[in-house]
Every structure is written in C-alpha cells, then in structure tokens.
Amino acid sequence: MQKFIKGSEDDGLCVMPLVIGVTATPQRFETLIAGTTSTVQKVIVPPEQVRESGLLKDRIIIHYPDIQLSADMTMFKGAVDNWRKKCAHWKTYCDREGEKMINPILVVQVEDGNDRLATQTDLGACIDLLEETLGRNLQPGEAVHTFNDHGTLKVRDVEIQYIEASRIQEEENVLVVFFKMNLSTGWDCPRAETMMSFRSAQDYTYIAQLLGRMIRTPLARRVSSDAELNSVSLFLPYFDEETVKSVVNALRDSEAVMPTETGTNKELITLGRNLEYSDVFDAMDNLITYRIDSARKQTPLKLLIQISRALTMDSIDLEAQKTIKDAVLSKMNEEIKRIKESGKFDILSASITGFGLGTLIFEYGDNAFTFDEATQTMTVSEFDISRHFEQSGKLLGEGLHKEYWIRHSTRDHIDVKKEIIVLTNDTDAMERINAFAQNEFIALYENNKRAISRLSEARKNIYERLTNASVQPISIPWALPDSIDFYLPENSVTFEQHLYCNEDGRFKTTLNTWESGVLDEELNNGAICWLRNIDRKKWSLEIPYEVNGFTTSMFPDLVVVRADTDGYIFDILEPHDPSRKDNYPKAVGLAKFAEKHWDKFGRIQLIRQKRGVDGREHFYRLDMEKTTIRNKVRGITSNEELDRIFDEDAVRED
Template identity: 35%
Template sequence: MQGREAGKATTIMQKFLKGSSEDNIPPMPVVIGMSATTQRFNILVEGTSSTIHKSVVSADEVRASGLLKDRIVITYPEERSVNNDMAILQAAADDWKEKWDHWYQYCYEQHYAYINPVFVIQVLNGSENKMSATDLDDCLQKIEERTGFCFETGQVVHTFGQTNASITVNGIDVRYEEPSRISDDRNIRVVFFKENLSTGWDCPRAETMMSFKHANDATYIAQLLGRMVRTPMQMHIQVDDVLNDVHLYLPYFNESTVKDVVEALQSAEGGDIPTDIYGESVGCKTFETLTVKTRNKKEDTPVPGQLTLDVFGSQGEDSNVGAIQIVEIPSGIGEAADTSEPIGFSNENGYARVYQQKPEEQKVDIQSQAEVSKVNDHKSDVYDLHLASNIDRQEGSLKDEPDDLFDREGVMKFINDAGLLSYNVRSLRINNYLKSLFEMAHLLTISGLYREAIREVQTEIALMIADYVEKLKLEGNYDELVNQVKEFKLVTQIFDAFGETVDNYSVHDLFTTTDTDIDRQFRVAEVKLGNEGIGMVYGNKHIDVNNPSAFKVDVILFVADDECMNNLHNYAQKRFHGLNDDYRKYIATVDSDKIRRKYDSIVSDGDIVSKHNFRLPETIQVPHEDGGKEYNNHLFVNDITGVAKLKLNTWEAGVIEEEEKRDDFICWIRNPSRASWALCIPYEIESETKPTFPDFIVVRKDVRLGYVIDLLEPHNPYFKDNLGKAKGFAEYARQNPGVGRIQLIRMIKDAAGKHKFKRLDMSKSAIRDKVSHAMTIDELDHIFDIDGFFE
C-alpha cells in the first residue's frame, strides 16, 4: 500500500472490498478496519454501497488508557558545540541509569517482575573493513564509566544485518539477536543496531535511545521512535512520573532538525499521537524531577565512623570532582586523637584528604557501590573513593542544604489517605454494568477488602432466578415455557426406494421434546450472565435429583425474558456503584499499585464519568520554564536544593502570595491539567460533560485532623465556562464534605487601581445552593457581587 505500488494495490483491494464483476469477485460481506491513520482506509472504501459504522477513539482516551508513554523527550546538543557524539552518549547513559534505578525501586516496592530497561544505540553503517563507522568500543566503555555497570556476555547484543555472528566490543562477546526476541530476553541491557528496528519491531522495555544518525534521517528516526512509545507495564506509573516518558538523544541534530522529527512523528506515525513531544538541548533540561523525599542536611552530615557516597553522581571523565582518600587514625596517634572534630580536610596531590578519628572499639562502615581499593599502612587504613557531590572541595566543608519546612511525606500520606474524589471523564462507556460489577467484586475479594464480594453477588443473582421461576409457577406458566425450551423441530420429506417423491415434496414438521439441545442453550445463557458460573451457583442450591437438567432450563428461561435481563442490569448498575462508594476510600490505603491501577481501570470502563481516589505520586516531572520563581513551600521540590522552580502567571502568583500570608498555611501543589495523577472535577457545558483541573491544592493546619485540603481555581470571568465550572465545584463540594475551601477566584481592580482577589467558596452550603440554581452567567456574577469576599 506504499510507494509506486500504492495505486495498483488500492485497485486490487477495492476489487475485494467492493466486488468485481469482470473478475467474478463478490463484495466482502463484512470488513473491519483499524488504524491510527484512517485516511487511506477511508479512501479505499469510498463509493461502496455498504453501510459504514465508525468507532472513533480520541487521543485523550488513548492517553487515559496508559498504554502509551506520556512524553517523548528529544535531546540535542547546544548550538556551536563540537564533538557532540560522546558527550551526548554520556548524557544518554545517565538517563538510562536513572531509569534503571527508578524501575528497580518501583518493581521492588510493588512486587513486580523487574522491567530491566533497554538502552538502544543506533550506530552508523560501516565499510568493507569496518563493521560500523561509529567506535563501538568507545561507546561501550563510556556507558560503563557513566553507569558503573560492568557488562557481561549476553547483556549487550547487536542486530547488524550483514552478519549473524558474534562480534567483540570492548573486550566482551556481543552476539547477534533477532529484533523480535529482544523484548522477551530480560538479560539484554544494551542493543547496537543500524537500520532494522524501524518496521515491525516492538520493545516496550526500550526506554532510552541514542542515534548517531544525521539530520537528514528525520523520517526514519520518527518511525523508530514510534516503536518505543508503548509502556512496559501497559499502564501509567502512579508513584513515579520519571517512568512515564521515553528519551531520545540526537548528537547530530539541532533545534530545527528536531522539529522535523516531531513533524514526521506526528504525521507519518499516526497523526494526533496522544504522547506529548518535547525537544531539549543538553544544557537546558526540559523537565525537572521533583519529589517529596528530600535530602536533609542533618541526615546527610557524616557521623564518626560512617560515610555514605553517591558514586554515580560524580563519575566520568567530564566530572570536575576528584577522588577522596579517607584516612582512619587509631586512637592515641597524633593530635587527631585528642580532637572532638569527627572530620577534617586537607588537599594533597589533587586529593581531598579526610581525617577521621577511629576509636579502637569502632570500625568505620563505608557504604558504597563503588570498588574500594584498600592500602594498608602502619598507622592508618586508606580508601580511594569518588567524592560525593554534596562535599565542596574548594570550601572544605559540607554544602549547606536546607531543612524541610514541614513533613512532606506526612502531608502526602494524609492526602492519599483522605479518599478525596477525582474523576475520569470519557466520551463513551466501555463495559456494561454487569461485567463491571463482576470485575469489581473479584478485585475486592482478591485484595482482601471484602472477601465475600464475588460470592455474594453470585448468590444475589441466583436468587433473582429463583424468584422468577417461583413467580412463573404461581402464575401457571412454568410448564408451558419449559416445553418450548425442550421442543426440537424436525423437518421431514417422504421418498420411495427409487428416490421418487411420494407426496409431491410436501414438508412434514415433527415436534419432540429432548435434552440434547439444553446444554447448548445453557452455555449461551451463561455467556449472557457474564460467564461467572451463575447457572451452576443456582443449580447447586436448586438441583432436582429426579430431573438434573431442570435447573438449566430455569436459567435459560430467565435469560430469555427481556424484563428479567433489564432488572439484572439495573441491579448490576446499583450494586456496582454501591460497592464503589463503600470501598473507594479503602482502596486508597491498599499498599499495592497494581490493585489501585486495576480499580481505576474497572471504574473508568464502567461509567462515562467515573469516581476515583485522588492519590499523589512520590515523584513528579514538571516542565522547566525560564523565568520561574523558586518555592520552598511547594510539596514537591528538587531533592537536593529543596525548592521547586515554577513559572506562574500574575493571577496564580498573586493567589499563592495571599495563601502564604495565612497563619495556618503549610504548602501548596500545582495541579497540572494533563498529568495522569492530577485531581479532576467534571462540569457541564453546552450539554456535554468535560473535565476541569483546579489550579492549586493548598494544605493548611487543622486542630482536629492535623491538616485540611483546599482547592483553589483563579479563573477569568470572561471565559464562557465560568458557570459550568462553578456548578461543577459546587457539586464536588457537596460530595466531599471533608474538603476545606473550594474556591472560584477572580482578580478585581479596586478604586485605587490595585489588583485584589475576590473569592467564592463552594464549601459554604448557602453559596453552593445559590450556584447550583443559577441559570446564567449574569446570575453567577451577581452571586460573586453579593457573596464574594477578599482575604
């Protein structure tokens, strides 16, 4: 269907789809097409007489499914830089090592099989004498230096088309591997390839890619990157946002040619791809990782006898940090034995020399993943290590890191345990309620929150069947309906011994009762009941030993009655929502990301607007914006600096300034509209349900609870969605009485020309009632005039 053959192929395909009288080909009775680029298929079926039914899946729905990465980040060198390739490779290795560490931690804590992310490196073609124009030995050496890994045979493979033999790279055997087998081999860590991974290749474990290709290969690289956007676990990672992106490094591209890759990816690889694509230069990171788990200077300060080093933070030939020698001096030797200072510094021969007092009964515990070379001396033990980045060699002292202003992890735990509602808004409902009910009951049973859930649901449906059968018997209709189920129609024609008709081809119908077809009808009925064994649950309680197939007929009769099935689905809808409302707050406390993800999936597939637990991750990634302000009271901060650099507009910054002045203020969170973890509230506009994301989540002190959570939305009064959002916030406040303030905020200019912020608080029942009954934006403006207030 591509290139010069596209026209011929289209003609041939249309003959099959539409039929061709000259070739004696009838039209296809049913054709199912599925594609991310539907234009070609639509052209193909133009002019057909068949009815075309379209089922459109929006990009937002694909994003919400968690099947694709949230972001593609493309890194390229800064302008005018030279010798880019190995410097970029080192940056790519750092990213891969970070992914490796984060995946390891996540899988360990959640009890998943380890992902083992793959580092994919596209090298240049070679010549007759060289396998590749790229220095493979240097590549592998640089990766080992940056990551601390010492690769073994089998962990590095190649897919070079010109040979299926092993090659030697940096002293280790690098075998050939079929591209299709890479994803399943968990031992593979690094893949060298040239051209053969772009079409038909799929490896969700490929998290980082480096390409030595040049800028004229933008389309090819876009095709390759399209193979890497699938998520390894087929879901968003809730607790660690670092794991929701894929990273591409291009040393021979610049800002302009990276745009070509983006355009090629968005056009050739699927149009409106539901993954955000960003470009960044090496010196200017597009995203910054923020966390609630910050380092504390009191915790990081070494104590006598112990030093913890971050070995991966300072390795590599570009590092400007030297080595450190830790010298342990036994008690009683020299002046160090009499001093109370645990650590002192001097600088000898390019080394920072650390003297540490060592009482005879005390052993120094050096915690490090780096190799420690020990040199025995008559007076001391000397260890050569890389100096951790939190030691300033020039100043000769530990860098002063800010203490946390508040218990960040404690605040996050309070929010996650609060059971706040967040919603998922879809354009269509995927499951019927019966299937959703069974999935919810199974999840509650497996999680241990309600072990009898599935058994009770099965019993309740079986009781509905029993009540229906009893009703038929009381009305005197049961026996007649049973005979209809058992009747089997035979069609007969009579011929003589020579094949001649005896009665001019007359057709004779014979009706008989038989059990032969009952099993088939029973299986069909079980499918309509959700394939959950409902029929057997009913049979176990109502079986007649003298008529063992009677219970099967009862089930068949129940399913054949439209009123019964309508009642069943109404029951399923009510029971599903009841279980969700009763156990939603407990799901939030389950220490399993897998259970929480399954719960969210079940609820999302059950309703167009579905209720979920709002739950914060431990780590998020935020776009790096020039001109941002540093905040140390944002819940998520850089783990080293203790601040978050965020760029707010005038309205947003003004609201945060007012909040910071409150005596009970603790911290705030920016609630990004596109983040998978963000708190979402549904609202109605022009008869359509849409999602909205309040700008800020604010946490304040509370005398009884410890903390209270507010939702604040600075919003332009001239936007047409004002009334809809106000009503949405009012309804959210009604359903979440545990929330503090839920405010719609407008910036007002007073008589002196100074900007002030007027607030309308939906947590107040009187205001909430007025907003709920407002019909026009003018009515909402009037409510703001009467009930709005300034802090």
Template identity: 30%
Template sequence: MRYTLKDYQDTAVRQILNQLRRARGNYHSYDSLSEFALAATTGAGKTVMAAAVIEALFFGSDEFDTEADPGATVLWFSDDPSLNAQSRIRIQAAASELDSRLQIIESNFSQTTLAPGMVYFLNAQKLRDGGNLVRGATPTDPDMPALFERTDLGQQTIYEVIRNTVAEEGRTLYFVLDEAHRGMKTARDRTSIVQKLINGTNGAPPMPIVFGISATVERFTKAMEQIPNRDALPCVEVDATLVQQSGLLKDDIVLTIPTETGAVDTTLLRKAISKVKESTDAWSAYADQQEESDRVVPLLVVQVEDKPTEAELARILDVIYEEWPELDYDAIAHVFGTHTDLLVGQQPVPYIEPQRVQDATHVRVLLAMEAVSTGWDCPRAEVLVSFRTRNDPTYIHQLLGRMLRTPLARRIPGNEVLNSVDCVLPNFDRKTATAIAQMLMKGKTALDPDDTSTDPDEKSRRVLFDPVQLVPNPEVPEGVWSVLESIPSLTVPKTHVKPIKRLDALAVALSKDGLIENAVAQAEAHLCAVLDGRAVQYKAQVDQARQDVLTVSAEEARGRLGKEGFRYSPFTIDADDRAIEDAYQGAGRLLSKALAGAYVAHLVSQDEDGDLREAEIVTASLGRVPSIITDVEHEADALVRRWLNDTRVARKALPDDRQADYDRIEGMSTQPERIALTAPKVAQADRQVREPDGAERELPTYRLHLMAAEDGTIPVDLNGWEQQVLASEANQSGFVGWYRNPSRATKESLAIAYKDGTGEWKALRPDFIFFATQHDGTVVADLVDPHGHHLSDALPKLRGLADFAEQYGSEFRRIESVAETGGKLRVLDLTKANVRNAVRDATDAKALYEADLASDY
C-alpha cells in the same frame, strides 16, 4: 480476547467494525472499493485493537453487536518481515480465538486461494522481482515479458492467489496495511509495491477494502487521495489524551539536544550510559519494594548512521565499556539489516531479531540503524541516544514514539522518574525535534501546528529539557500528607460500561486477593435475588415476555393470479428449541453470560424436577423486560460502590500491579465515584522553558511545595493570576504548604467530573491545594482554582465544582474559583449554598464574578 480492552480501544474497535461493515456492504452491493485508516499514537495498542476487530469479523461479537462475516479473509501487509513476525506474536497473545488462524506467507506458499477465517502475513521483500511468489507473474504492461520463469509450475503467483480469492462468491478480502505511513512516497521506492498491490497489479484486481494503521497516517491518506474510484471513509482517530490516561505511555520525555556544535557525540553517549544505570537502580529498588520477581531490565538503544565503519563502532563500544565496565561480554547486540554477527576489534556483537529484544534481558545495549523507527516494540527501552541526522517530522515522531511505552503497561504510582524516558539526540535538528516534542507533549497524532484542540486541563505528557528531581519536602509538616491522601477525587464516567460485567470483574479481583471471601458467589447470589424480586414486581410484563419467547409471530400473504394485491393473515406458532435457545442467548447478552448461567442454576436448584429448559425460558423472559435489566444494573453498580468503599483501606496494602486492576474497575463507573489520591514519592520538574521560537528562560522557584529539590524549592511556570493566588495564600495565617495539582490523569491528581456543553463527561483538575494549620493544630485543605470566565468551558466547570462542593465540601475549609474581571481578581466560594444555586441557574460565567455573590480575592 485474552486482554481487557481499554475504554478508548473499545470505542475505536466499534468504530472500525462499523466502517468495515459499511465498506463490505458497498463492495458486495455496488462493487465499490473503500479505504480508511486507524490513527493512534505509538503505544496505543493498535495491534491489540486490530486483533479484537479480526476476532469479531471471523466469529461475530455480542459485546460489539456485530455479526460474523463468513467470507472474511485478512491479508496483513508490512514492508518488513520482522514486523510481521512481531505483529503475529502480538495478535496471538491478544486474541484467544485466532491461535491457529495466523499464517505467514513464505516463498513456498502453494495454496490457490486465501482461505476464509484466516489472517495471512505478507511483506514487501517477498514481492521483489525474482522472488518465488511473483515468478512468472503476468506483467501489468502487456508489452513487458513475464517476471522470470516459475521454479515450480504447480505454484500460483501471489497475484493469482489474490485474484482467485477475490473472485470467489461471497468472499471479502480485507487488506490491512501495518505502519501505513511507509511505502507511500514515490513510485521508485521499493515499498511502492504497496501502492501497486492496492491498485491492482500483475493480473491481481484492486484490494476491495484497505485498512491502514499508523501513528502518522498523513502520507497514507494523501497517497490514497490520488487513487481514483476508491471511496475514502472517515478516519478512526484515537484521542492520544485517553491513551496517556490509560498508563500505557510514559508521562514525561526528557529530551537532550545540544545547544552548541562540535564533537559532543561521545560526551552525550556517556550521559546516556549514566542515565540507563540510574534507571537500572531505580527499577531494581522498585522491584524490591514491590517484591516482584519479574524485574524491568532497562535497555540503552544506540542508533547509528547507515553503514557505520568499524572505527565508528569501536569508538562507541570503547565508551560503553569505559563507563559501564561491569557489563557482561554478551550484553551488547545489534539489529542491523545485515542480520549477521559482527566482530568489532576483539568484541563480538551478535545479531538479534528485533522482536526478541524485549525478552532477551541479557542484552543491555542495542545498536540499531532504522529498526527502532519502523514499528519496533521494546517497552524496556528506557534510554535512546541517536547519532543519526534527521529533520523529517514523521520520522522523528515515529522514533520518539517508540520510546514511550511503559515497561509494565501501567503507570508507576507516585514516581515520575520511572514514568519518564530519556532521549539524547546530538545530531537532530533542534527546532524540528523541539516542535515534535511539543506535539508529543500535547498528545497529537497529526502534525498540525495550528491544532489547539487539546484540553488544557488534560495535558497528556511533558517534555523536559533540564529536569531536577523532587522528593517529599521535609519543611512541610507530616500532617499535610495524611490530609492530602484523604482528599476525595472523582472518576470520570465512561461510555459502553456494563455494570454487571464490572461487578463480575471486581468480585474476581476481591476473591483473588482474599479481601472478600467468596465474592463471586456473593455477587451471583445478590443479583439472583434481585431477579427473583423483579420477576414478582414486573409479573405482567414477564408473562407477556414469556409468551413472546414461546411463540413465533408470522404473517401469511395470499394473492391470486390476474388480480392485484395481497391478503395478509397473521398467525403464531410454537417456538422450537432453537428459537428458545436464541432467546436465552439474547438474555445472556444483556445480563452477561455468567449471570444468566448462574440464574438458570439458581432456578434449577429450587425446582424439584430440575427442569433446565423451563429455567432458560424464565431467564429469557426476564431478559426481555427493560425495567428488569435497568434494575439489575443499578443493583450491580450499588454493590460495586459498597465493596470498593469497604475495601478502600485494605487495597492500599496491595502491590501496585494489583492496585492497577482496581484502578481499572474504579474507572468503569457510569456516574462520578469517589477514589483516593496517591501521595507523590519521586517527581521531576524542568528548570527552564523553551518557547516555540527557540528562546529559553529560567523558571522562578518557590518554597513549601509538597515536593521539592534538595534546596527546598520547586521551579514552576505560573501565569500572572496563579502567581497572585500563590503569593496571597502563602501570606495567610497558618499557611504550611501547597500542592500544584498535576494537569494530567494520574493517581496523584485530584479530578472533579463535569459535563461539557455536549453532555460528555470530562475532568476538571483544579490548579492548587493549599494547606494550613488551625488554632487547634489540625491541618485543613483549601481548593483554589484560577480559571478564566471567558473560556467556553468556564460555566460547565463551575457547575462541576459546585456539585463537588455540595457533596464533599465538608472535607475542605474552602473551595473557591478565582477569575479576573474589571482588572481585579474575584472569587466565588462554592461552599456557600446560594453561590452553588446561582452557578447552576447561570447562563454567563462572567456575570457570576461581577455579581454581589462574588467578592474581591
């Protein structure tokens, strides 16, 4: 893979490969047909995940512990040729091994079978009646005539090609259905071709293994439930909260839906144009500040109804040029299904292929119909205005989801405005659109209104209806900001982390940025020295492992005709070069190929004879001793922590794109590790709340928050406890400011790692950080977290807070947890050792607040 997978992508790929392995076994052993789906929110990188899966299918993968399927063929299907073209480009960009193995099936396709180790792209339009690929196909109904005559008697129909492929011995045809929610309605839909293809049609057998991919898989799942004799394997679901944390998606959706009826379409179009101009200025300023040559050029998408009249288009163009007169003549294009250039009055509007829009930065306004809701991908689309009228939840989810990708595939630190997207929907059903927006806010991929599984401390994004922009509050003393940026935050440990590969990634980054000279060589030398030492320390185990490498144990069974039973005789033989090489490759999987190669070179350089085979035998032997692998990983982790700490200040001077690389490496921790907070620079907050029933209410405002509007206030939605805590702290002597800690995974949010009831690492994000000046003028920070003791996560979070206070309590004046019991707010002071010990021994959170070790708040 050319890309480094995000942690959630890595997990999903492993799960998909396990499902495919199971499906393949069932098919070849029992002729059992299988199906399952990948459900991942729009922007999660589904195509990148699929590329990693296909690469592992074709070539095997040490990283995912899977063997290659030599008979694997992938048939990638969508209902739109532009989607296929875009998917092919994405897969080619992601998977280095697949460059020459991606073929679009054109109308003149002449192969008799689909070859193993190949990905073929097919779309529904090519299977319409009369198309070259289906001419002369045997009809499913024997009483029906053949579908037209073949134009080329030597050309097989696509159905015959599929039949020949499935019939070949040892072959496995994997049918990947892209945008799997489409084509799953009624048998009269043109895209019902999909269902026929899955079930078997026109002489082609049913697809052995069906793998659906979508952000909204409900239609696919329900349709597949109606198909008899096909096993439904569990869906692979990607937690959208993890996607949001990765920085691939926008944090905020600014949703504009009119509260009144009438001709407001052009008025809101003017508002959308104003928004895209503001976005252009903001991205330009960011590029100047970061000294980036590859600038983000925001795009305005105008979605119109089907078959718009020339008068309707002319009205849209007139408004655009009135509000944006500096636009170039070629700055407006369209992606209508006609695929032809338009002339609207005297204004030419050329057609552009959807997959080219992202790179065609001269296009600033894109006119579209359905294209932006059918798998289209253009991360620079910052503002959408849709004149369509849709109440279908799946459609609206897909449409809004298309606008959520971050242009740089990463979050912009400290800038909530650049991490947001604007959607102006004048004709959408307000109640439905608001409900979908709320679902997107929670990070759901399913339309289940009763699903409340999202962790309230890990909300994925916000939906804003009437936001106000916030900047650093001039009323807050300067010293508060330096204290904020010095406050410790913690990483949340990840699964499937390989410390040696993490060290390698860090060494490459540090060398690239010139922060540690020859970091790669230093890291290799350090771990080679560790291997030298462990070879002596574990000599007995290494000697035994060497014997295992050099010999192959086997057993001979002898029996006689006419007599029952066998006599078994164990024996050993010397391993040949191939067996030794396999043992060395096994060590490379555990130590990493880079370290194994470096250690072989290290041993050869120390040996007068330079015996390469002996060096590989030694390395293979060390790799078979689990204690050695554990120790090397521990030393790699320790060196990573030391280098990250040593370069903490220097890394802050790097551009954001380079810092993002280190953020990823910091996040690859196996234990909670300290990271720095980033001070917010530009933020936004809603001025009102829309309740699920449609009611609206203005939010109260407060002063002395670190980020504030022009009038020095910030609108905040606080519950009763939080209001009491804020009022109490604001009345304390020396109070100079407060910070509402963001509830999502950003660099501006303080996180405390804790283990939940199942032992899984999660993040607690305390509600408040308060700042005060002491008598000597120094600024101190107080961490205060109101949290209900009745909640199931109360005790695990308290333990996490206790561990945090144990290690970092000296950097705060107070670390307190507040809860209501008996009608009073009670507080636990985690800076006290006896409180921390009681928390660790407790079995009930409520009892802690009721005990004498707590006090009235």
C-alpha cells in the same frame, strides 16, 4: 487464551506473545486475540483508549545540544547516565512491588562503516565510557550489535556479539544494543527506554520510525508512582532546535500511535517530591479525587460482579463474590416475580414462544395482491429460544443468565430461559437491577478502599479501571506519587514553596495574572506550600461536573496547604474567568463536591478578579465550604445566577 501483536512492514510491529496487542493506523486500532492457530478475533479499539490503557509510555523526551559543537561523547555520557537512572528506578520499583525485574536497554545508533571498519563511530570510546560508568567490565552478551554483515566484534577486551533484532527483547542479559539502520520489521522492544544516535540530522525520519517501536510499556501498564518509568529518552548530538522539530513532526505524522507528549528535555521534565514538605505528603492520606473516563463506561451490574471477584481474589473479602452473586440473583428473582404479578409476563412470554403467520397472495393475471391476517400460529423453536437466552446473557454479563438457569435446574429449562429473556427486555426491571448494582458497587468499594490502597500497584490498577468505568463518578484516594511528569513552558519563572521540585530544589512554571495573584495572597497570608494542578495528568486532583447531562472533569488550578493547631489543611482554589461558558456548571460541580467531601478539604473556592468599592482590582471568593453558599450555587442553571451570587456573597481575603 494467548494474545498476540500483529505487525507489518508499515507499522514496524512483530508477532510475539504479549499481554495485549495493537496495530496502529490513524483511523483505528485492531486488538488481535488468538484462541487457536486457526482463529483470530479482531476488535477495533479507539486510539485514545489504547493510550489510556497504559500500554504506551506517556512521553518521548528528546535531548540535543544548545551549541554547534562536536560533543557526541558528552551526549553519550548523558544517555548512559539516563539509562543508569532508569535502571535504578526500575530496580527500586520492582523490589517494592514484587515484580519481575525489568532491565532497561540502551539503544545506540552508530554511523555506517567501510571496507575496513564496521562503523565510523568510535565503539572503543563507547565501551570505555560504559565500563567507567558501570564501574565494572562488560560481561559477554551484555553488549550486542545487529550489523548484518558482521559476526562477533572484538572491541577493547569486550566481545560484542551479533544478535537478530527479533531476539533482543527476550534476551534478558542484553543491556546495550549497537545498530545502524537495520532495526526494521521484527524489532519490538518495550525494554528499550534510552536511545542515542550518532547519525546526522538527515536521518530524522528513520529515527522517528525507531522510536515508534520503543513506546510500549514493559509491564503493559502505566507505572503510577514514578513518572521516570513512563518515558522514552532520545539523545541527538548532531541535531539542533530546528532539526529536532523535524523528528517531532515526523513522529506526529507517522501512522504509529504515539505517547501523549513528545518534546525536548527542556519542556518535558520530571519533578520529585520536595523533601522539605515530607510531613505534608504524609498528611494527605485522607484526601480523595475522581477519575472520569467517559470512553469506557460499563453497566453497574457487570462492574459489581467484577469488583466482588477481585476482592475475593485479593483475599480482601473471601466471601464477596459469593455474597454479591447471591444478592444479584435474588434481585433478579424479585424482578421476575414483580413482572409476573403485574400480569405482563404471560403476554411477553407468549410473544417469545409463538407468533402469528400472515399470508400475502399475488395474482399475476390481475396484477393484484391480497393479504390475509395471521391465520396460524408458529411456535418458536428451542434453538431460537436458546439464542435469545444467550443474547440476554450478554446484556446481563458475567454469566449471570447461566447462574440463574443452574439455580433453577429442577424446573423446565425452557421456562427458565424465557424468564431471563423477559427480564432483560423489561426496561424498568433492568433499570432497578442496575440501580441496585450501582449502590452495591459503591458500598463495596467504599468499605474496602483502604485495604485496596495497600495492594500492589498492578492490583490497584484493576480497581481504578473499575471505578473509572462507573457511570456514576466514584471518589478514590488521592495519592500523589514520588515523582510527576511536568511540562515546562517557555518563559517559565521560579516559584517558591512548591510540593514538587527539580533536583536543584527549584520549581518553575508559568501562571496567568489571576493565578499568580491568588498565589501571592495565599503565601503572604501564611500558606505552607502549594501544588500547580495540571489538567488531565494522572496525578492531578480531578473533580466531576455535568454539562448538558454528560459528566466531565475539571482540574482546579491550585491546591494550597495551610496549617492550624489540628494539622494541615488542604484548600482547593479555582481562579476562573467569568466570560467562559462553563462557569456555572463548574460552580455547581464544586458545590456538589464540597457537599460530599467538606470534611476532607478546607476552603473550596471559585475566585474572580473584579473592581472593589475602592476602585482597585481585588480577588473575590465564593467558598463552597460554607453551607449557605453551596446551597445557593448547587441549584443554579445559568451564568447570570452565578454572577448574582458573586455580587451578593463573594468576599475578599486580602
């Protein structure tokens, strides 16, 4: 089966082979799956699921000058350096992961020309700078243009060939594309990761439209280990802060679905590991996190079959698929036997194979009707039984209904089909099967997660999607990447001893008074380093908790690292305002987390600031690492109960 992406003049996407295709509007996404030239299936996909799928890059980062100064070639140098940086990052990643090489494209939007010139932009200066940065001459076909009214352009000693926009992605030797305003319908280029525009601010709408065609990820999945590879960079030398806002607003108002974050290079930054703490990163192998994805839950039975198949495909457990399938079919046999022994099977089976036929007679003359109860029995046709059998197969998933049918092929096939239909219509039986599958799924993942962690990133993503789709939250290894995407708020200040930093070795952010106060206490008490744990980042530490029966996520503010004679200790600290409604559910979530994973982390604390007996403000901490504390917290059902525990058991550490 091949999948295609559908496009129109409105959305700017084209029809081309792709891992998965989406058509974006504000209301919906359509995934188009083409089986043959005559059949196309549409599946509506919510926008947030498309973002989460990794099909779209995470960020659009806009660079613009601080001062009103003609510095377009300086900005172009910045764009070329950014492009070269992406080339180096992709080479490192593809070599490490064994992926086919991704060659990023630098897209350069130039000014209009006249009767004598193809463009008013100095292409010669651009070529000079490109070759100087590359350290070599450009080869034929590496620099191309899309000016419709021109053929090959000779600039310096370089031939810049004309290319149709729709061919750019497939021509792997293309590195730099010059264009004006004519990259329209037919251009869809995931390899285009850096864009420079020499045009004026009045063209912001068109620039926004172009960016919408650069946001697909080259591998059709997010790169977890390197934040640099999940972004598009845009350089605008003739824009200022106000006109950049126009681009951002145009992006947000467009019908195309955009990345999660759009902003300037001052706000959206990439931080690398602080090399001073390399040994701390090495010591994190045993830590865990959760990933809660409430939008894409699947039944445990389907997840179990999928993970067993993946383990067999990856040669982690060659017998996993067969063993699990045999176990599931045995469980189905057991439940069918249970239904038969209870006496319910014959009643349910009779309702499937036959039904009474009632008769209604209307008398026109008397304007009355009579109803006769069932006076005859209709036998359900074999066709209808087969249809119900296939519907039951959809409930079971993974072709289990046919596996059961094949394994009972010596018996009457109608009887076998009826057994599957009865089974899937028995709520208690299906709950027991799914509970069995859930336990087996967790056990299978836990027993093999270390081997899974050694797979390529592409394969690890398969298992991550499966664990994320589990109804019951499942812990996974917490592996911090080489670089992270980070949002730098206004009025940020510098903090020391952070696990990630910029190229200058500095880390800047904003912390509220509680967070900064707790951090000061920790650093003054000998903490080695720390991590600002940001909400809903792919790299963040995530802990599940329940609200009104639904599982959601919390992201504790601080992870602090201490050391003792046995090595590094990782503490989870959550300064939390007691006036918030989510107070006690988060406390319960932390207590349950501590109960399961007390051996992997140090202190797991919910922290409040309040006045002490000395009349001064202090931080009081409930440490879920302590069994007596978490036993009290685990069963509370109100904020008032949590307040009482804080009054009785919270301690000061300053």
